[in-house]
Amino acid sequence: MFERFSRPARQVVVDAQEEARSLGHDWVGTEHLLLAALRRPGQPGTATLVRLGVTAESCRAAVSSVVGGADGDALGPEDAEALRAFGIDLDEIRRRAEGAFGDGALDAPVSEPEAGRRRGRRFMKRGRRRNRGSLGLPDAAPGPSGHIRFTGRAKKALELSLREAIARKDRSIGTEHVVLALLRGDDKISQGMFQQLGVAPGEMRDLVLADLRSAA
Template structure:
């Protein structure tokens, strides 16, 4: 399938690995494909997202909150459920960091905090480690140390990222395009129905259905 990708779309796939490595994530997910697509803001699909207010900076913030930090890596549905029980994650984080310093909740515990050098980033949170060690889903994002996430070796694709790329091929076929471009990758991402991808778009205030319609409309106008 990869030979059908345009040069820019190939850059997106390669760039997704770079994004995952930069974020110290163990697998390439849809969030990394989205970040890599936004490296080409003038390409169809990515240009539509930019017009809708999405930037690499806002996307990186959304990814960090959903997949690697923010409200302890929990999605908006989790945070809302906890608030229903009177638990406000943002307020807990604010109070904890006011007492122990920025990033305190991202550390694994007192021992790591004691040994941490001033100015150094906090280690992975316990929640991130558990997410990385939870077997079965194949969607681990947090590294357990070494390997691809530390800059060595190839980072594998998570199942949801593979599905998004397969959907991009289907989009190209449905549109009778011979090549898979950035717009097809974006369309594939917008069709993704996994929880993490939906949460990233929710943080970006992007409705996937509306954005998809906008991408197709922009494509027709450019034809």
């Protein structure tokens, strides 16, 4: 499917990995795809977001506010609030852990047991020839600090971008289709990010589509 992406849309996927690295994340999620799209404020779809006040800077602040820890499936604001109702304060737990063990103590990955590492190496050897998903994207993208995986929600967004292109009867997948797909995101990270940005995704989708019709 990746061969159907336009050059700017392909660059969004590449830049999303750079955005993840710059934020110290070891995953590529919908938040990084949106940040990458905003690097090109003049592209269709992105231009609508920028016109309505969504910028790379405001988006990066929203991502930092919503995403915590070093896991693409980190607890979102709704989870934290629910735990607080039971007397569990995640912020207080983090403060105490970092006070005792240093900054980022809760973000350090858990070491894999030796037996697990051996099994993991054998699995990787068997699976190297099948390391590409249905999108034609590698499951992990090599980088200077290791491999960055695409989360399920990021892959879903890229798949939805194809559906957006088909629905509009466009021959290739452009940044506008990626943006439209991201605005359909129903995961907690996307919802929290748009909430921080003050964006109603459904209404923004309608405005993007209106701008695309005007430009046609």
